[in-house]
Amino acid sequence: MEHFSDILLNEGIVARDSSMVKLYSDALSIAPTDANILIVGASGTGKDCLAKFIHRHSPRAGAPFIHINCSAIPAELFESEFFGYESGAFTGSSASGRQGLIAQAAGGTLFLDEIGELDLDLQTKLLQVVQEHSMRSIGSTEYTSVNIRVIAATNRSLPGMIKAGQFRLDLYYRLNVVSFEIPPLSRRRQDIRALIEYLSLRFGQVYGCQKTFTPEAMGFLLDQEWLGNIREIQNFMEKLYVLEDASVITDTLLKENYRFSRSPAPQTSQAPEFKPLKQAVAEFQKTYITEVLRHTRDLDEAAQILGMDRAALNHRLKDI
Template structure:
């Protein structure tokens, strides 16, 4: 290989080394700087070329480089006769990881020394930026998941409470598996709404959703309604026979509402259907395969029913693979205004009205305990829309139990937290004055109602800014 080829190879090597994102310095055995790359100059903030032909120790003295030891790294290598790693602080306030390695025959004196530096501070900044990017990506992913979740809910489902959001998110995940689900909760909390949400969010959404209200089926009709019957199976049976509700739900979802109402003999037959994935109609010897996803719901305590012997333990375990418990409406009061607004919109459209709630009505709604839960709220809103003659629905139009509940809540010290008696009394007085002024057309009439002098009322209005 001729000299020109050697020069070309060396030039190519230098070009490659000069583009590396690792700082490099090469010295001879005496420490004279032979070469340094561009990245070293970037990190150190001075041109390394200025030190070509000079001793590397001068960099520490002239460029204010802080070394962890009194000795220079080159002297440490010479003394210890091995590669040295240190964290060095440059005048830029950056910390760099510096390695000095002897290059040459291990059995003799080294011919060269190779300095390599990595900007540790820059690495930390990159890690921070990377962590920030991950955090942003995670936040964006959560936002997208939230948008997708809200889209899944649709307009008919109102979910604002944190606990309810978790329940519906769990329902969305359960939509794509066939595990049986039991939904627990008081009557009227919306167990059927959650069951329909699970059905329409999964792969079975185009198949039937059969809602069986077991609490509404007479005991003597349970078997024929659920399992169906063959032609002529019993006196009065239809000549064509009848498909049971289980077969009607084939490929879809069977929603067994109020499952705690099932008699023990029907529980045994239902368990057999779930185990065999097949159903036999009354009066038939044929087992018909069925593919159903079962969601059950009840306001009763199935575990206690098992203990008392009124619900089969094996059916309980078959149904209760996943348990979701919906809290009562009184425990998720933040949802009440949204639910009320949703029902108001529904009934305004149905009855071609344009009613609105006064703020006092919504306050009363939030104070009321709602023993009938969402079902009761829906019925109350419909009644107010139908019976109300004015465009604004006021607190005076509410049933008496709402006004009593509002007064009881107003008098409850727990409502005011740590406020003192003086603050509580002032708050109550202001509310009573405002209600009287809202109720009567003139301040004089309001004063008569409150049995105080009009001048006293005027002073109190000024004090409270009414």
């Protein structure tokens, strides 16, 4: 296991936790096949890193790896970007047409990041590509064959979206031939120290300086939640090398100068303040009588509504 971790490190992949070592080992076994893959994980966990690893170790490694962030392309432009278009397909289109991203991935891997952001109409068109291995560019009347492997990724619950009618079940099964779930850093604590050490060396080379962490500082960093996962650690480490002159990083320096992501504190619901029944009834009667009087502005009418005679109501008002 440790030997495989070192092999991964040579590819720029930090994986010391047993769950990640197994995940990449399984991915290496699947890579030579042409099976479509679904990668699930929170933002910043390294879904794109895993997708590129699979591509590099597949027979398609010499062909393009096209990364499409489905949430970054406006819905109205997605179809033309995705499928391309023929000459004169629509007003403002290029006279020579345009090759879409699917065609650009020919022979290689199409990585659909944040697949859960696609609307149902685009999901239907993607299903044609995944299921029939064919596509039709905008303005064309003919389908052309497509030779690509599809790897999709999401930080959302696609089964939950299916139940809500937001994601196609048939597309889900076509994409989810093999699935990998990348755990957040909070569930693989060994990787936090390894990432800090790796990034310290990397940014030390980039910025021409080296920093060390006191045991207390490292302990403090290991105790953080790192809700932004790898992306948050990378951001923090680069900021540290850019902003700090100190070569030795202490826990005091970190606590005074840096903020780290934390889960929102659970809201504590206050227990209701209970009163003796007699007091509660008296308070309700006072409020209710006051409201009736405010509404009627007439003592006789109020007494009638309350089912009391005028004298009894007068007596009650003295207590109020």
